[in-house]
Amino acid sequence: MQLVRGEKIDVAADTAKVDPMHQFAIEPLFGSDWTIAGYNIAFTNSALWMLIAGIALWIFMIGGMKREVVPGRWQMAVETMTGFIDDLLEANMGKEGRKYVPYVFTLFMFILFANLLGLIPLPLAMAGVHAFTFTSHFTVTGVLAIMTFAIVLVVGFWKHGLHFFSLFVPHGTPTLMIPLIFVIELISFLFRPFSLGLRLFVAMMSGHVLLEVLSSFVIDAANAGPGYGVLIGGPSFILMIAICALELLVAGIQAYVFALLTSLYINDAEHLH
Amino acid sequence: MDAEAAKLLGAGLAAVGAGLASLGVGNVFASFLESALRNPGAADGQQGRLFIGFAAAELLGLLSFVVAMILIFVA
Numbered sequence: 001m002q003l004v005r006g007e008k009i010d011v012a013a014d015t016a017k018v019d020p021m022h023q024f025a026i027e028p029l030f031g032s033d034w035t036i037a038g039y040n041i042a043f044t045n046s047a048l049w050m051l052i053a054g055i056a057l058w059i060f061m062i063g064g065m066k067r068e069v070v071p072g073r074w075q076m077a078v079e080t081m082t083g084f085i086d087d088l089l090e091a092n093m094g095k096e097g098r099k100y101v102p103y104v105f106t107l108f109m110f111i112l113f114a115n116l117l118g119l120i121p122l123p124l125a126m127a128g129v130h131a132f133t134f135t136s137h138f139t140v141t142g143v144l145a146i147m148t149f150a151i152v153l154v155v156g157f158w159k160h161g162l163h164f165f166s167l168f169v170p171h172g173t174p175t176l177m178i179p180l181i182f183v184i185e186l187i188s189f190l191f192r193p194f195s196l197g198l199r200l201f202v203a204m205m206s207g208h209v210l211l212e213v214l215s216s217f218v219i220d221a222a223n224a225g226p227g228y229g230v231l232i233g234g235p236s237f238i239l240m241i242a243i244c245a246l247e248l249l250v251a252g253i254q255a256y257v258f259a260l261l262t263s264l265y266i267n268d269a270e271h272l273h
Numbered sequence: 274m275d276a277e278a279a280k281l282l283g284a285g286l287a288a289v290g291a292g293l294a295s296l297g298v299g300n301v302f303a304s305f306l307e308s309a310l311r312n313p314g315a316a317d318g319q320q321g322r323l324f325i326g327f328a329a330a331e332l333l334g335l336l337s338f339v340v341a342m343i344l345i346f347v348a
Contacts, residue, residue: 091318091321199332199335202336206335206338253324257327260321260324260325260328261328
């Protein structure tokens with residue numbers, strides 16, 4: 001459902017309406033003619049915000065990795081985050097979880113920074129500059145989910161060999177039921193990368209669409225006259241602020257859920273059932 | 274019926290799924306809170322399971338949103 005420039009939605013192409021999907025359009029910033037083997041590799045707004053998220057994450061980490069004996073505020077913040085992921089993996093995987101801390105921590109922090117950076121109301125400070133939430137695209141979250149799925153497959157087959165397939169037959173399954181259970185478990189296993197990527201992308205996208213629709217209520221009501229502005233625009237604006245707070249919560253929860261499910265799936269590969 | 278109208282009606286009907294998923298998500302947190310207040314000592318240990326339940330219930334609502342989006346913009 002990626003919206004490339006040029007194929008914007010024509011269904012709701014009524015000029016008076018606000019197009020809530022326009023904010024997800026990917027546009028090349030420069031190098032729109034750069035190609036490798038026929039594929040366009042233009043530097044897009046999505047790539048720019050990935051870079052910004054990466055740099056922000058790098059600054060956050062570098063400020064807290066001074067290893068002071070008495071940690072300052074910044075180091076405490078970083079150590080809280082690493083400790084959080086460490087506890088998550090410890091609780092879900094036990095001792096073997098320690099070696100996945102770097103991967104899950106990177107995943108969690110990258111998604112968290114991406115979600116939060118995408119919520120910054122930049123036009124208030126710089127007119128015409130908009131934050132872009134790249135986690136609202138299935139191409140991005142899908143690749144993150146495939147990375148997790150690849151780790152699950154590699155760890156599972158590396159550690160257990162073909163015995164990994166016993167993951168699809170839980171202990172104590174009656175012999176008669178084995179073919180049926182195997183198929184069901186296999187389908188549920190193969191659906192994991194889709195559900196993992198889909199959850200993050202849809203949660204981010206629906207939140208941003210909701211905010212855009214509510215803001216169009218406020219703007220249209222204010223344009224329609226002072227009466228409408230107070231009666232409809234006012235409550236919509238208050239609701240918008242509340243939804244913004246909810247979106248901050250969702251940004252954190254979705255990053256946490258992604259990290260949690262990643263650790264659960266890797267735990268399956270590590271320990272089978 | 275006009276095909277375009279049918280598509281938009283279908284997208285609207287998919288919103289019913291999102292509403293029902295909200296019941297599910299509410300049920301997950303309500304049950305957690307109910308039992309957490311009975312036994313606060315055990316509550317913190319179950320937070321992982323709480324969010325697994327939340328994620329599973331939420332996914333179905335998000336899927337209905339995807340169905341609506343596909344009906345409007347893709348189909």
